[in-house]
Amino acid sequence: MxxxxxxxxxxxxxxxxxxxxxxxxxxxxxxxxxxxxxxxxxxxxxxxxxxxxxxxxxxxxxxxxxxxxxxxxxxxxxxxxxxxxxxxxxxxxxxxxxxxxxxxxxxxxxxxxxxxxxxxxxxxxxxxxxxxxxxxxxxxxxxxxxxxTSWYPTNLRAYELYKEGTIGGLRKVIVRDGHKGPKKINVSAEFLEFLTDPILNGGGAIMDFGCYGANLMTWLQDGKKPTSVTAVTQQLQPENNPKVDDDATIILTYDNAMAILEPSWNWPIGRKDMEIYGETGAIYADNRHDLRLRISEGYDGFSENVFRLEERTPPYDEPFALFASVIRGDTKLSPYDPYSLENNMITMEILDAAVKSAKSKKTIKINN
Structure with missing residues (x-):
């Protein structure tokens, strides 16, 4: 005994x-x-x-x-x-x-x-x-x-409001990301070298900032893939980005919704924002902390709530705390979380299709 x-x-x-x-x-x-x-x-x-x-x-x-x-x-x-x-x-x-x-x-x-x-x-x-x-x-x-953008409290609150049915069924999402361009914002020479290399970066703005919108849309759609991807790229700063695109528009179609991603190195003011439009209202995640919720009233009227949000609670406030927490087993990522492997595999499928679409000038169909 x-x-x-x-x-x-x-x-x-x-x-x-x-x-x-x-x-x-x-x-x-x-x-x-x-x-x-x-x-x-x-x-x-x-x-x-x-x-x-x-x-x-x-x-x-x-x-x-x-x-x-x-x-x-x-x-x-x-x-x-x-x-x-x-x-x-x-x-x-x-x-x-x-x-x-x-x-x-x-x-x-x-x-x-x-x-x-x-x-x-x-x-x-x-x-x-x-x-x-x-x-x-x-x-x-x-x-x-x-x-x-995974740490932005506005993106989390926008996701929650949408999932709660606050604005009805999803119809359109617009995500805009970027800045004036790597050279114009004075990134280091080493950073600039690979950002503007089509091999080392996979493309220009379409990869550097297009990934944000694809990642967020995959999260909002609970891992559902788009049915098609159409992309157009331009090179508006050939003197600064001679080998890659610096402006892109990517259109994602879903069964009942559409997303427009606007990654660019030509925005006059740096931005990372998202607009979510439903059947009865809209959510505007204007930046990391400022969010607006509008509910439709009549033809063009609306009621509006404005939010100033605090930082997310640890470990979701920065990447290394989350990484450590996941490794320890203290945090389990939710399905299709923006950090997750399953989300980013779909994100890469969208980006791959966007690059192919821009090069071929054709819409690329996605198998679901």
Missing amino acids: INTSILRYSIILLVSLKMVAQEEPIKLGVIGLNHGHVGWILSRESKGDVEMVGIVETNRDLAERLSKQYNFPLDMVYSTMEEMITAVRPEAVAGFGNIYDHLAIVETCAPKGIHVMVEKPMAVSLEHAKKMETLATKHNIHLLTNYE
């Missing part, structure tokens, strides 16, 4: 060990430093959930410059993923290089059981995305894609 005191002590010890393990920060490796969003992790204050343990960057000048700016030691910078993984054994990595390299990150990390988060879009092509999905599924790792 087992001594009850020993049994009680064993249970307490197991619970204590589990709590300690949960409190240990996730060891995170950073792959690449040339993405302009890398400052999010380099400047992130310690919250006890994530510890940056190593960096992979072949551009020594870039590494030295950012080391001085963000005060990280150069001895944590490695030339290859294999060197970094062997030296510091990360549990997870975040990709902050060009989009083409996302596949190589998953190819290296997935077989080792290392979880991966990449910046949007998930990949440069549907072909790359399918290979990434296969590896993530085979090796049972989390593969997340980070979108800034």
Whole structure:
């Protein structure tokens, strides 16, 4: 017969060990430093959930410059993923290089059981995305894609209002994203180099900002794919973006609704906004914090509620907290969550069709 005191002590010890393990920060490796969003992790204050343990960057000048700016030691910078993984054994990595390299990150990390988060879009092509999905599924790792708009409280509230039936059945969604252009907003030379490369970025504005609308629409539609994709691209700044498009319009048709995505590097004012039109009203997510709800009254009248929303609660307020929470098992992403693999596979299918449509000047049908 087992001594009850020993049994009680064993249970307490197991619970204590589990709590300690949960409190240990996730060891995170950073792959690449040339993405302009890398400052999010380099400047992130310690919250006890994530510890940056190593960096992979072949551009020594870039590494030295950012080391001085963000005060990280150069001895944590490695030339290859294999060197970094062997030296510091990360549990997870975040990709902050060009989009083409996302596949190589998953190819290296997935077989080792290392979880991966990449910046949007998930990949440069549907072909790359399918290979990434296969590896993530085979090796049972989390593969997340980070979108800034996923943290917006306005997008969450717009989603909730729509799902609550506040504006009736969905009819049209318009998503506008972009800015004046990478060169005009003075991104770093390293960031500009791959953003304007059709191989390394998969395209120009159509990929860089078209992914936001495709991602949000897939979320709103609970993973339902469009029936067709039609896209038109232009190059309005050939002097700044000689190899890629810098303006696009993408039309998605669904059985009872339509979405118009307007990704551009030609907006005079930077923006990330969404309009959702239903049968009885409209929701305007004007930016991260400001939302308007209009309910139809007569022909052109309406009642309006205006909201100023606070930041979302952790871990949904920024990418690394969410990544750590998902890895620990504390958070389970809802079906077709903007970060989720299943959402981003459909997002990539939409982008792939949009690029093909723009090149062929034809509407591309999507198989559901």
